[in-house]
Amino acid sequence: MSQTKETSILTIEPTDHPTPADKRKAMMANPGFGTTFSDHMVVIHYSEEKGWHNGRVMARQPLPLDPAASVLHYAQEIFEGMKAYRSPENEILLFRPEENARRFRHSAEVMAMEPIPEEIFLDAVHKLVDIDRDWVPDGEVGSLYIRPFQIASQPFLGVKPAKEYIFAIIACTVGSYFKDATKGVPIWVSENHVRAVPGGTGTAKCGGNYAASLTAQAEGYAHGCAQVVFLDAIERRWIEELGGMNVFFVMNDKTLITPPLKGTILHGITRKSIIALARDKGYTVLEQPYSLDQWREDAKSGKLLEAFACGTAAVITSIGKVCDTHGDFEIGENGANNPVANELRESLINLQYGRAEDPYGWVKRV
Numbered sequence: 001m002s003q004t005k006e007t008s009i010l011t012i013e014p015t016d017h018p019t020p021a022d023k024r025k026a027m028m029a030n031p032g033f034g035t036t037f038s039d040h041m042v043v044i045h046y047s048e049e050k051g052w053h054n055g056r057v058m059a060r061q062p063l064p065l066d067p068a069a070s071v072l073h074y075a076q077e078i079f080e081g082m083k084a085y086r087s088p089e090n091e092i093l094l095f096r097p098e099e100n101a102r103r104f105r106h107s108a109e110v111m112a113m114e115p116i117p118e119e120i121f122l123d124a125v126h127k128l129v130d131i132d133r134d135w136v137p138d139g140e141v142g143s144l145y146i147r148p149f150q151i152a153s154q155p156f157l158g159v160k161p162a163k164e165y166i167f168a169i170i171a172c173t174v175g176s177y178f179k180d181a182t183k184g185v186p187i188w189v190s191e192n193h194v195r196a197v198p199g200g201t202g203t204a205k206c207g208g209n210y211a212a213s214l215t216a217q218a219e220g221y222a223h224g225c226a227q228v229v230f231l232d233a234i235e236r237r238w239i240e241e242l243g244g245m246n247v248f249f250v251m252n253d254k255t256l257i258t259p260p261l262k263g264t265i266l267h268g269i270t271r272k273s274i275i276a277l278a279r280d281k282g283y284t285v286l287e288q289p290y291s292l293d294q295w296r297e298d299a300k301s302g303k304l305l306e307a308f309a310c311g312t313a314a315v316i317t318s319i320g321k322v323c324d325t326h327g328d329f330e331i332g333e334n335g336a337n338n339p340v341a342n343e344l345r346e347s348l349i350n351l352q353y354g355r356a357e358d359p360y361g362w363v364k365r366v
């Protein structure tokens with residue numbers, strides 16, 4: 001998958017102060033999420049005259065940025081989230097990276113930014129993971145979280161699409177996102193805030209969507225909830241997704257329901273993979289609207305057995321309790337009993353970690 005030296009626009013400049021192995025191992029023993037960074041980064045520049053140029057894999061360091069850089073004022077920024085996994089055979093694996101490259105292009109188009117060619121994106125991911133492969137942990141749950149992002153770096157204060165961009169990738173060793181993924185987490189239903197509106201930026205992975213979700217998240221935390229589920233902006237009735245994860249409902253007739261991708265929901269790669277895995281296991285998967293009222297009713301009647309959220313960072317997380325101002329309700333014995341979520345999680349991570357045969361061609365070696 002990675003390009004040959006001749007066609008790659010990246011030069012490789014290994015750091016002259018790599019983290020010593022014993023220190024790295026100590027850092028990786030308890031990495032947390034998003035704080036244990038690897039030694040290198042990728043930086044590629046874009047200008048109208050030169051196109052994508054000056055691509056480097058180099059020591060991780062601060063980005064020099066003019067204070068007028070338009071990202072700091074008008075938020076032209078997009079990102080991706082993906083992971084590298086270590087297989088039992090000690091191979092380093094990526095999961096459907098070309099899907100991230102394609103979605104990054106889509107996000108760029110939504111935000112009127114110059115899209116980076118998908119082959120440059122993939123080459124850069126491969127080269128960073130390769131040089132920092134010692135930061136990919138072994139064991140059951142850890143991985144190297146990869147964060148490609150792009151910012152408008154042109155120094156000007158006019159409101160228009162920038163003509164200069166920086167594309168960069170950083171990476172960090174991560175453990176599990178939630179403490180115990182098999183236990184259900186309580187989630188808060190946001191009634192006062194929405195995440196995305198029709199015609200807005202909901203299908204782009206842009207920082208602005210996250211900034212706009214933080215008041216709702218703070219409200220959720222204040223009510224003892226780990227995450228927020230957002231309703232549609234117009235009727236405030238239909239479940240859309242969490243701040244950074246898609247959502248599935250498991251019914252008692254071997255059917256899974258997930259909200260349809262109608263312009264306000266992020267096209268999750270985990271979501272897409274779960275739909276394929278579940279269908280191959282004999283589940284019916286319906287991409288159809290599901291309302292909060294229905295959710296409450298089905299949880300109470302027993303028609304709904306489980307609900308879970310999914311995304312690259314947290315994989316599959318069961319929802320134990322749903323809280324809002326109209327009264328809380330529990331799902332599947334407060335999330336203690338999630339056989340379907342557990343079955344799907346096992347299948348997914350066995351593929352991602354190279355512990356199972358991959359009939360889909362999803363796994364790419366670095």
Ligand SMILES: *Cc1c(COP(=O)(O)O)cnc(C)c1O
Pocket residue numbers: 081205241242243244245246266267268269270271310311312313
């Ligand atoms: C990243 C993200 C997801 C999950 O996408 P994956 O490709 O599965 O990681 C879901 N919703 C939102 C809003 C996201 O930003």
